Amino acid sequence: MSIEKIIIQSVAEAINNLYNVQIEEKLVQLQETKKEITGDITIVTFPFLKMSKKSPEQTGDDIGKYITQHTKEIRGYSVIKGFLNLTIDASYWLE
Numbered sequence: 001m002s003i004e005k006i007i008i009q010s011v012a013e014a015i016n017n018l019y020n021v022q023i024e025e026k027l028v029q030l031q032e033t034k035k036e037i038t039g040d041i042t043i044v045t046f047p048f049l050k051m052s053k054k055s056p057e058q059t060g061d062d063i064g065k066y067i068t069q070h071t072k073e074i075r076g077y078s079v080i081k082g083f084l085n086l087t088i089d090a091s092y093w094l095e
Helices: 003-019 046-052 056-070 090-094
Strands: 030-032 041-044 074-080 083-088
Touching: 003 030, 003 041, 003 046, 003 056, 046 056, 056 074, 056 083, 083 090
Parallel strands: none
Antiparallel strands: 030 041, 041 083, 074 083
C-alpha cells in the first residue's frame, strides 16, 4: 500500500476516533512538505476545523499525536499554522 493511502486512512481513522465524525477520504489533502520544513508529507488541517471545533494548530496536534501512536509508518510530526507535517519512518522506505 502506498504511503499516501496509509496516511489518508490514518487521518480518517483519527478524525473518527477523536471527534466522532466519519469523513470521506477525499477530504484529506496531502502535499509535499516544503524543503525548509522538517517532514515528508504535509496534511492541510483546515477541512477538519468544523469537526474538531479547535484551532488549526490544536487540530493538527491532535491528529499528529493519534497518527504517530497508531501508524507504524509515521515516525513523528510537527504543526506549523494549519499544516501537519509528517515524517515517514525509515522502515517504510526499506520495505
